[in-house]
Amino acid sequence: MKIPLLDLKAQYATIRDEVMQAVSEVLESQVCILGPKVEELEKKVAALSACKYAVGMSSGTDALLAALMALNIGTGDEVITTPFTFFATAGCVARVGATPVFVDIDPGTFNINPALIEAAITPQTKAIIPVHLFGQMCDMDPIMEIANRHNIPVIEDAAQAISATYKGRRAGSIGAIGCFSFFPSKNLGGAGDGGMCVTNDAVLHEQLLLMRSHGSKPKYYHKVVGGNFRLDPLQAAVLLVKLPHLDEWSAARRRNAALYDEAFAGSPVVTPHISPDCVSIFNQYSIRVQNRDAVRKALTDANVGTEIYYPVPMHLQECFAGKHRAVGSLAQSEKAANEVLALPIYPELTAEQIAFAAQTVKDAVRQAQPV
Numbered sequence: 163m164k165i166p167l168l169d170l171k172a173q174y175a176t177i178r179d180e181v182m183q184a185v186s187e188v189l190e191s192q193v194c195i196l197g198p199k200v201e202e203l204e205k206k207v208a209a210l211s212a213c214k215y216a217v218g219m220s221s222g223t224d225a226l227l228a229a230l231m232a233l234n235i236g237t238g239d240e241v242i243t244t245p246f247t248f249f250a251t252a253g254c255v256a257r258v259g260a261t262p263v264f265v266d267i268d269p270g271t272f273n274i275n276p277a278l279i280e281a282a283i284t285p286q287t288k289a290i291i292p293v294h295l296f297g298q299m300c301d302m303d304p305i306m307e308i309a310n311r312h313n314i315p316v317i318e319d320a321a322q323a324i325s326a327t328y329k330g331r332r333a334g335s336i337g338a339i340g341c342f343s344f345f346p347s348k349n350l351g352g353a354g355d356g357g358m359c360v361t362n363d364a365v366l367h368e369q370l371l372l373m374r375s376h377g378s379k380p381k382y383y384h385k386v387v388g389g390n391f392r393l394d395p396l397q398a399a400v401l402l403v404k405l406p407h408l409d410e411w412s413a414a415r416r417r418n419a420a421l422y423d424e425a426f427a428g429s430p431v432v433t434p435h436i437s438p439d440c441v442s443i444f445n446q447y448s449i450r451v452q453n454r455d456a457v458r459k460a461l462t463d464a465n466v467g468t469e470i471y472y473p474v475p476m477h478l479q480e481c482f483a484g485k486h487r488a489v490g491s492l493a494q495s496e497k498a499a500n501e502v503l504a505l506p507i508y509p510e511l512t513a514e515q516i517a518f519a520a521q522t523v524k525d526a527v528r529q530a531q532p533v
């Protein structure tokens with residue numbers, strides 16, 4: 163049984179005609195930059211995320227970059243974040259000239275450990291970026307309490323967590339700015355790159371709009387130095403077709419996660435821990451196993467797709483190694499990097515496919531264990 167990590171064609175087959183129609187509408191209109199599709203998507207994502215404003219961006223990376231720029235973060239500033247994330251989180255901090263300060267994770271949720279944040283704060287700390295990894299939001303109450311007490315803005319990296327909730331509150335609605343990615347492999351993925359910032363702050367909304375179009379207002383009068391971070395209307399058109407399905411797709415991922423959880427019960431496989439405060443959208447389903455690389459190879463041989471998110475924590479990346487302050491030993495991030503393995507979790511998987519993937523994992527774990 164061949165089971166890819168992700169099968170985008172299965173999903174596309176269910177919405178093909180609508181996507182073609184929506185894309186054709188944009189082409190016929192020849193509104194090729196921003197315009198009504200982008201505005202409609204912004205309104206809908208703002209509403210979904212319980213935020214007043216949304217600004218469509220060219221990618222999740224550019225959403226993070228624009229958020230940092232909107233908050234005027236730059237040279238000499240420090241930004242606290244997790245080392246266990248996709249590179250963009252830390253890369254954007256470095257790109258604005260600031261210094262990422264890495265704080266270790268909670269081994270259960272893989273998210274930044276709020277208890278370690280305060281020790282990392284200095285007078286230079288200008289932002290905290292919690293990353294809602296794998297579709298589960300961070301423990302936001304303690305993070306916001308510390309941030310508010312020190313008057314430090316929070317940027318939620320919600321690239322993997324659109325529509326997820328923490329104590330009933332939506333991803334992106336708790337910090338100063340929330341950032342989403344529409345990379346094709348995300349729960350709400352476009353037909354190419356795309357992203358969005360959300361906020362409840364009118365001033366930050368203005369700043370994000372400025373940053374998105376070279377800092378100009380009106381056109382050709384540049385108040386600040388921004389960039390071209392605009393969301394493509396063709397992407398917005400595709401995303402508008404997909405958005406109404408997001409809840410049903412995320413529910414299917416949760417159902418698949420429950421099937422895996424059940425299949426792994428009583429085995430040495432450590433399943434993802436979801437906090438009772440959170441509803442995850444399971445952008446990934448990452449187990450922990452000893453002898454991870456051997457298990458992964460067995461799955462590859464059995465035609466079951468897997469991925470390692472992420473094999474190298476940020477403080478050990480060549481571009482950052484030794485250059486930035488790492489608070490605590492970051493041992494949990496390093497351990498996670500050695501043990502995690504993401505299994506296929508996409509909505510269209512059948513129960514049979516999940517049973518097969520889970521059995522293959524269990525067999526491989528047993529075989530890979532020292533006798």
Ligand SMILES: *Cc1c(COP(=O)(O)O)cnc(C)c1O
Binds near residue numbers: 250
């Ligand atoms: C995907 C992702 C990003 C970047 O989004 P792109 O749209 O690929 O630029 C940033 N942070 C995290 C945690 C991500 O998973």
